[in-house]
Amino acid sequence: MNRSNSRSLVAGTLALITIGIMIISIGGYFAPVRDFFSRPISAVQAWIALRVSAIRDTLTAPRDIASLQAEVSRLQSEVARLEQEIITLREQAAEAEILASLLNYARSQPESRSIATNVIGRDPSPFIRSIWIDRGSDSNLSQGMPVVTERGLVGRIAEVFPTASRVQLITDPEAAVNVTLQLARTDGVLKAEFNGELSVDLIDQNAEITIGELVLTSGLGNNYPADIPVGQIINVRRRDYELFQQAGVQASVDFDSLHIVLVITNFQPIPIELTAP
């Protein structure tokens, strides 16, 4: 057998094996194998991420103001918490003003239980906008759980492995979030462009949208809890001949500097399965 035939035989065999594994994986039968391999890989990934984070902090922060940095960090965290509180209060006030009923008070707003997790990596492919966190099914995380920071919504868990999970960011083009505009009191669907830019679509043509108003999760569809900040409106596109308006959104979360995120564990999303007619 000459070199060319040998090479083609190896390539063909490998292609068949790879395609076979792909098909098995798409069918969902490859998960145990992925779980088996993901455990040591995520452990190494977490170990490296911790060192990289320490090196980055050492390089970026002046050492003589380390204590000041800690204080600034604490104050920033406090400011972020207070901002979140103000947003929540404003939202409650706006709802009370418009609906003027006890309905809002009757709506149950259970206290969110959450787990803090470290971000240990990003998707190696630039086409997919997702991050890896260092907790998985061993910490009782499950698919669909919302992920937030103190500034707002990050995304939701897309895949769970024993010691790590993949979080699909809201900037991923495949993600869609039902949102509500705080002042206009109208709903829409937040979607991401391929470049990560966010926009709200399917907004009622009659809604009066204000630049700078907050975009919050609406809770519709039960994919995310309601009233989590998503971002602010930065522009509005309204054409008379279209059924809906669109609005550009500046995300409240800086997705390039995610280090620690919170996974809301007491929220159970409703899985929607497409059924055959």
Place this chain on the structure above:
Amino acid sequence: MAYVIGIPLLTLLAILQSVLMGYFELLDGRADLVLVAVVSWSLTRRSEEAMVLGVIGGFALDLLSGLPFGSSALILLIVTFLVSFLEGRFWEAHLLMPLGVMLVASLTYHMLSTFMIMILAQDISFAYVFRRIILPSTFLNVVIALPASQLASALHYRLFPQEVEL
């Protein structure tokens, strides 16, 4: 011996790509460590070996990626198969030859990745992807191709010294 070194090395590179490369982005592109390693390997060693390692490196990437499991492995297999046609022909003829091979390999890798994403029904602008991801990533891959091929070559001669017939 090649697999004993290659498998953990490629797994480590896949992890580094996930953890580190986000900090070294050019526009939206980033260097593809596994691709560079596999192409350098296939220029230095036997092509069958490089194809097997390409598939293994691809699976390591797929473990850390949201792409369908096996897609990176298949793409890297195709890339190494194409590179294998250069085996023993002329790459050693010129020091800069790895740059040209990496240019073509990187473009092929990203074109196939884009095609895979398009199959997944993502509505993407090819012009945008080409400008923001494919070209910057290819540039970064070409930049590290030369040191990578030199490293692979040095590793090859250290680990697999050529037998001399007396």
